[in-house]
Amino acid sequence: GFGGDNPHGKTLVMLDGRRLNRPDMASANWLQIPVSTIERIEVVRGGGSVLYGDGAVAGVINIITKAGSGGPKTEASIITGSYGLHDERIGISGSEGRLTYALNGENQKTFGYRDRSRFSSRGAGIDFDYDANDFWNVSLGLSYNETEFDFPGSLTKTQYEGNRRQSGNPDDAGFNDYLNANLAIESFIGEYGRLTVGFLYGNKDITADYASYPSYSVVDINTYGITPKYIFERDLLGRNNKLVCGLDYYYENLDKDGFNDRAKMSQKNNAQLSRESLGFYVRDELYLLDDLILALGYRNERAKIEGSESQVDGTVIFDEQKTHRGEALESALTWLVGEKSKVFVRYATVYRYPFLDEQASYYGYAWDSFLTDLEKEKGTTYEVGTTFYPLKDLKIGLTLFRIDMQDEIVPNAFWVNANLDETRHEGAEFDISYVLKDWARLYGNVTYHNAQFRNGTHAGNKVPLVPETTVNAGLAMYLPWHLELRPEMKYVGTSYQGGDNSNAAEKVERYTMFDILLFYRPEPRENFRFSAFIGVENLTDEKHALINYGGYYPLPGVTVKGGISIGF
Numbered sequence: 312g313f314g315g316d317n318p319h320g321k322t323l324v325m326l327d328g329r330r331l332n333r334p335d336m337a338s339a340n341w342l343q344i345p346v347s348t349i350e351r352i353e354v355v356r357g358g359g360s361v362l363y364g365d366g367a368v369a370g371v372i373n374i375i376t377k378a379g380s381g382g383p384k385t386e387a388s389i390i391t392g393s394y395g396l397h398d399e400r401i402g403i404s405g406s407e408g409r410l411t412y413a414l415n416g417e418n419q420k421t422f423g424y425r426d427r428s429r430f431s432s433r434g435a436g437i438d439f440d441y442d443a444n445d446f447w448n449v450s451l452g453l454s455y456n457e458t459e460f461d462f463p464g465s466l467t468k469t470q471y472e473g474n475r476r477q478s479g480n481p482d483d484a485g486f487n488d489y490l491n492a493n494l495a496i497e498s499f500i501g502e503y504g505r506l507t508v509g510f511l512y513g514n515k516d517i518t519a520d521y522a523s524y525p526s527y528s529v530v531d532i533n534t535y536g537i538t539p540k541y542i543f544e545r546d547l548l549g550r551n552n553k554l555v556c557g558l559d560y561y562y563e564n565l566d567k568d569g570f571n572d573r574a575k576m577s578q579k580n581n582a583q584l585s586r587e588s589l590g591f592y593v594r595d596e597l598y599l600l601d602d603l604i605l606a607l608g609y610r611n612e613r614a615k616i617e618g619s620e621s622q623v624d625g626t627v628i629f630d631e632q633k634t635h636r637g638e639a640l641e642s643a644l645t646w647l648v649g650e651k652s653k654v655f656v657r658y659a660t661v662y663r664y665p666f667l668d669e670q671a672s673y674y675g676y677a678w679d680s681f682l683t684d685l686e687k688e689k690g691t692t693y694e695v696g697t698t699f700y701p702l703k704d705l706k707i708g709l710t711l712f713r714i715d716m717q718d719e720i721v722p723n724a725f726w727v728n729a730n731l732d733e734t735r736h737e738g739a740e741f742d743i744s745y746v747l748k749d750w751a752r753l754y755g756n757v758t759y760h761n762a763q764f765r766n767g768t769h770a771g772n773k774v775p776l777v778p779e780t781t782v783n784a785g786l787a788m789y790l791p792w793h794l795e796l797r798p799e800m801k802y803v804g805t806s807y808q809g810g811d812n813s814n815a816a817e818k819v820e821r822y823t824m825f826d827i828l829l830f831y832r833p834e835p836r837e838n839f840r841f842s843a844f845i846g847v848e849n850l851t852d853e854k855h856a857l858i859n860y861g862g863y864y865p866l867p868g869v870t871v872k873g874g875i876s877i878g879f
Contacts, residue, residue, distance in 0.1 A: 320332070320366060320663055320666065321366065321368035321369045321663060321688075322366070322367075322368070322369050322370050322371070322372065323359065323363050323366045323367040323370075323371045323372070324371075324372045324374075325363075325371065325372065325373045325374065326373075326374050326376070327374070327375060327376055327452065327493065328373070328495075328509065328538075329452075329491070329493050329509070329511055330366075330511075330536075330561075332366050348376040348377050348402055348404075348413055348415050348436075348438075349374060349375070349376060349377070350375050350376055350377040350378075351375050352372065352373070352374050352375070353371075353372075353373040353374075353375065354370065354371075354372055354373075355370055355371040355372075355373070356369075356370045356710070356740075357369075357370060357657065357659065357692055357694050357712070358639075358641070358659035358660070358661035358690070358692040358714075359371045359659075359661075360610060360637070360639035360641075360659065360660065360661040360662055361592055361594055361608035361609060361610045361639045361640070361641040361659065362555070362592060362594055362608065362610075364559055364588075364590050364592070364610060364612055364637065364639075365588065365612070365614070365637065365662065365663055365664045366663050366664075367661065368661045368662070368663050368688070368690060368714075369714075376413070376438065377404060377413060378404075378411050378413065378438075378440055379404035379405045379406050379411040379412050379413045379440075380404075380405070380406050380411065381405060381406060382405055383403060383404070383405040384403070384404055384405055384878065384879070385401070385402070385403050385878065385879055386400075386401070386402045386403075386404075386876065386877075386878045387399075387400065387401045387402075387876070387877055387878075388400045388401075388874055388875065388876035388877070389874055389875060390872060390873070390874035391872070391873060391874065392870060392871055392872035392873065393869075393870045393871045393872070394421055394422050394423055394424055394867075394870070395420070395421050395422035396419075396420070396421040396872065397419070397420055397421075398417070398418070398419040398420075398874075399417065399418045399419075400415070400416070400417045400418075401415065401416050401417075402414065402415040402416075403415075409441055409442040409443065410439065410440070410441050411439070411440045411441075412437070412438065412439050412440075413437070413438045414435075414436070414437045414438075415435065415436050415437075416434070416435040416436075417432070417433070417434050417435075418432075418433050419431065419432045419433075420432075423461070423463070424476060424865070424867035424868065424870075425463045425475075425476045425477065425478060425865065426463060426476060426477050426478040427461040427462070427463045427478035427480065427481070427483075428460075428461055428463045428478070429459075429460065429461045430458070430459070430460040430461070431458065431459045431460070432456065432457070432458045432459075433456070433457055434454065434455060434456030434457070434489075435454070435455055436452065436453060436454035436455070437452070437453050437454075438450070438451070438452045438453075439451045439452075445499065446498060446499050446500070447496065447497060447498040447499065448496075448497050449494070449495070449496050449497070450493075450494070450495045450497075451492075451493070451494050451495075452491070452492070452493040452494075453491070453492050453493075454489075454490075454491045455488075455489065455490050455491075456488075456489040457486070457487065457488045457489070458485075458486070458487045458489075459484075459485070459486045459487075460484065460485055460486075461478075461483065461484050461485075462480055462483035462484060462485065462521070463478040463479060463480060463483075464478065464479035464480035464483060464523065464862075465479050465859070465862025465863055465864055466479045466856075466862065466863040466864075466865070467479075467861075467862075467863070468817075468863060470863075471856060471863040471865065475854065475856065475863075475865040476865070479523075479862070480521075480522070480523040481522065481523070482520075482522040482523070483520065483521045483522055483523055484520050485517070485518060485519045485520065486517075486518040487515065487516065487517050487518070488514075488515065488516040488517075489513070489514070489515055490513065490514045490515075491511075491512070491513045491514075492511070492512045492513075493509065493510075493511055493512075494509070494510040494511075495507060495508070495509045495510075496508050502545065503543070504541060504542050504543035504544065504545070504554075505541075505542050506539070506540070506541050506542075507539070507540045507541075507542075508537070508538070508539045508540075509536070509537070509538040509539075509540075510536070510537055511534065511535065511536035511537075511538065512533075512534065512535055512536075513532075513533070513534040514531070514532070514533050514534075515530075515531070515532040515533075515534075516529070516530070516531055517529070517530040517531075517532070518530075520573050522573065525571075526569065526674055526675070527569070527570040527571070527572060527573055527575060528567055528568065528569045528570065528674070529567070529568050529570075529575065530565060530566070530567045530568075531565070531566045531567075532563065532564070532565045532566075533563065533564050534561065534562075534563045535561070535562045535563075536559070536560060536561045536562075537558075537560045538557065538558070538559050538560070539557055539558050540555065540556070540557035541554075541555070541556050541557060542554070542555050543555075547597060550597060550598045550599065551597075551598040552595065552596065552597045552598070553595070553596045554593070554594075554595045555592075555593070555594045555595075556591075556592065556593040556594070557591075557592060558589070558590070558591055559588070559589070559590045559592070559612070560588070560589050560590075561586070561587070561588050562585070562586075562587045562588075563585065563586045563587075563667075564583070564584070564585040565582075565583070565584045565585070565667055566581075566582075566583050567581065567582040567583075567584075567673060568580075568581055569581070569582070569673075569674065569675040578623045579622070579623060579675045580620060580621065580622050580623060580628070580673070580675040580679075581620070581621055581623070582618070582619065582620040582621075582671075582673035583618070583619050583620075584616070584617065584618040584619075584667045584670075584671060584673070585616070585617050585618075586614060586615070586616045586617075586664070586667060587614065587615050588612060588613065588614035588615075588664075589612065589613055590610055590611065590612030590613070590637065591610065591611055591612070592608065592609065592610035592611075592639075593608065593609055593610075594606065594607070594608030594609075594641065595607055595608070602646060602647040602648070603644065603645070603646055603647070604643075604644070604645040604646075604647070605642075605643075605644055606641065606642065606643040606644075606645070607641065607642050608639075608640070608641035608642075609639070609640055609641075610637070610638065610639040611636075611637075611638055612636070612637040612638070613634065613635070613636055613637070614634070614635045614636075614637065614664050615632060615633070615634045615635075616632065616633050616634075616635070616664070616665070616667065616670050616671075617631075617632040618630075618631060618632070618667070618670065618671040618673065618681050619631075620671070620673045620679055620681075622675075628673075628679050628680075629671070629679070629680055629681040630681075631671075631681035631683055633670060633681075633682075633683050633685070635664050635665075635686075635687045637662045637664070637687065638660070638662070639659065639660050639661060639662060640658075640659065640660045641657070641658070641659040641660075642657070642658050642659075643655060643656065643657040643658070643659075644656050644657075648699075649700070650700075651698075651700045651706075652697070652698060652699045652700050653697065653698050654696075654697045655694070655695070655696055655697070656694070656695045657692075657693070657694040657695070658691075658692070658693055658694075659691075659692045660689070660690065660691050660692070661689065661690045661691075661692060661714075662687050662688060662689045662690070663687060663688040663689075664687050665682075665685055665687060665688075665720055665728070669682075669685065669720050669728045670682055670685055670728075672727070672728075678726070678727065680727075682727070682728060685720065685728055685729070685730065686718045686730055687718065688716065688717070688718050688719050688720060688730075689716070689717050689718060690714050690715055690716040690717060691714070691715045692712065692713070692714045692715075693712065693713045693714075694710055694711070694712045694713075695710070695711050696708065696709055696710030696711060696740075697709055697710075704745060704746035704747070704748075705743075705744075705745045705746075706742075706743065706744040706745070707741075707742075707743050708740070708741065708742040708743070709739065709740070709741050710739065710740045711738075711739050712736075712737060712738060712739070712740070713735065713736070713737040714735070714736040714737070715733065715734075715735050715736075715765075716733065716734045716735070716736065717730075717733050718730035718731065719731040719734060721810075722810070722860075731764070731767075731812075732764050732765065732766050732767030732768070732769065732770070733764070733765040733766050733767070734762060734763065734764055734765060734774050735762070735763055735765050736760060736761070736762045736774075736777070737760075737761055737762075738758065738759040738760040738761050738779075739758070739759050740756065740757075740758045741756060741757045741758075742754075742755065742756035742757075743755055743756070749789060750788065750789050751786060751787060751788050751789060752786070752787040753785075753786050754784070754785050754786075754787075755782070755783055755784030755785065756782070756783050756784075757780070757781070757782050758780070758781045758782075759779060759780055760777055760778070760779060760780075760781075761779060762774035762777040764812070768812075769812045769813060769814075772812060772813065772814045773806075773807055773814055774807075774812075775806065775807040775808060775809050775810060775811050775812065776806055776807070776808070776809050776819070776859070777806055778803050778804040778805060778806040778819075778821070779804050779805075779806075780802070780803075780804035781801075781802065781803050781804065782800070782801070782802040783799070783800070783801050783802075784799065784800050785797060785798065785799035785800070786798055786799075792831075793831060793832050793833045793834070794829065794830065794831055795829070795830040795831075795832065796827070796828075796829050796830075797827070797828040797829075797830070798825065798826070798827045798828075799825070799826045799827070799828075800823065800824065800825050800826075801823070801824045801826075802821070802822070802823045803821060803822055803823075804821045805818045805819060805820060805821045806818065806819045807819070808858035808859060808860070808861070809858070809859035809860050810859070810860040810861075816861070817858065818858075819856075819857060819858045820855065822853055822855040823853065824848075824849050824850075824851075824853050824855075825849070825850040825851055826846065826847065826848045826849070826850060827846060827847050827850055828844060828845075828846035829844065829845050829846065830842065830843070830844045831843045831844070838879050839877070839878070839879050840876075840877065840878035840879070841875070841876070841877050841878075842875070842876045843873075843874065843875045843876070844872075844873060844874055845871075845872070845873040846871070846872050846873070847869065847870070847871050847872075848867075848869070848870040848871075848872070849866075849867065849868060849869050849870060850869065851869075852868045852869040853866075853868075854868065
């Protein structure tokens with residue numbers, strides 16, 4: 312991970328090519344992704360601003376869902392576990408002529424590890440894909456998700472040592488609704504390539520009741536997008552060549568009503584913010600030789616953020632705007648070695664626009680303002696690495712990286728968002744995967760990440776919330792009777808707590824966690840499939856907490872889960 316105060320803001324999450332990142336500081340809602348319909352997950356490490364624009368600083372996660380095929384197929388599962396967890400899912404998919412379809416639904420609930428960490432989620436989705444003829448097709452996806460949850464909040468050190476499962480907030484809660492629609496039209500124009508146009512809409516209704524502040528609000532966020540993309544694959548000077556170019560237009564508006572009471576009978580303020588962006592990009596991959604690929608890319612984008620806030624009596628707190636200009640470059644060389652190995656070197660520039668609630672504070676407090684001097688984050692990345700197969704079933708990967716960042720955004724000592732001094736992130740990532748014939752698979756990765764301030768008051772100090780070392784490892788053992796035993800471990804090194812730019816406060820301690828899973832997957836019988844699992848997370852009941860600005864956030868203790876899945 313990238314670390315820092317807003318790591319999720321530096322990784323772009325996409326579902327079938329649709330951005331899930333929100334325009335405010337909250338992370339993407341992973342529960343709007345129907346797990347039962349996932350076909351594969353594509354992870355692109357490193358800067359991706361040329362193709363994807365805002366937010367693709369550390370990498371891109373693109374989740375691809377399954378397309379229906381053949382007659383109707385049904386998948387159903389139930390999971391239960393510690394702390395009152397239960398999770399029920401169902402999916403139906405198939406095809407009829409040129410039409411494919413997939414429907415899904417999910418219900419999840421848990422009381423949570425800590426007091427007042429209750430959580431529930433319900434959602435459903437439907438996807439259609441119609442191949443009209445050999446020249447064009449159209450797809451439509453609709454989804455709805457609602458979540459309800461408590462906010463246990465942080466603990467003081469004394470509270471944490473006394474009872475790590477207690478709640479720091481007595482009566483904070485929230486309720487969210489998500490509605491998404493995604494229409495894509497793809498046209499195949501023979502030797503002239505293919506053109507895809509995506510039309511996106513998303514609505515989020517967010518109710519947040521923070522009795523501890525106090526702050527009560529209702530927020531409505533709408534997102535509109537049009538994303539035409541042209542792909543042209545044709546030999547250039549006798550060499551394979553792939554050209555991708557496109558436009559990304561997004562308009563996001565946020566409307567917030569603040570109240571003095573939970574019943575929302577006494578309004579305090581209203582805030583309206585918007586972000587409109589338009590970007591053009593082009594990227595080309597050319598085979599200079601049969602085993603040497605040159606990639607070059609460029610993006611130019613403009614984003615305007617507007618915001619206003621007024622009290623209920625009409626007093627205007629602010630009415631401002633800020634324009635950001637994003638520009639990204641990419642150049643890379645990839646040398647293909649043998650059937651699957653490769654060596655690569657890559658240079659790219661990246662950027663991230665401020666979230667709406669970073670650019671402005673609009674919660675009805677005395678310090679509310681629009682920060683016209685807050686700049687976008689930007690950086691330069693360098694990578695060199697290899698994916699190497701010394702044996703058919705042994706994969707080894709090694710990447711050396713450096714990311715020089717400017718103007719990273721964090722709260723300052725007065726809790727006002729500000730741009731940091733320049734920082735440098737550098738290190739190495741090592742991963743390995745080894746299949747031992749038909750009885751086991753060994754996998755793991757190690758990351759060394761050194762993040763420091765390069766100038767300013769804290770020059771030479773470590774960037775908070777960035778552990779130097781992380782290790783993940785696992786062993787999948789294929790046992791008789793269709794069983795698979797999978798022990799896993801995770802190690803995270805020490806880091807400085809959030810906000811500790813001077814490196815003077817208590818550190819976030821290192822920790823090691825062990826999980827173990829047992830799967831049962833018998834051979835399918837005719838049209839019937841069955842599988843089951845049971846597992847224990849944090850097997851040794853490791854007591855660990857993240858520390859952010861002096862507040863302790865305990866991670867769950869030992870957790871038991873189990874479930875069954877059927878398909879027909």
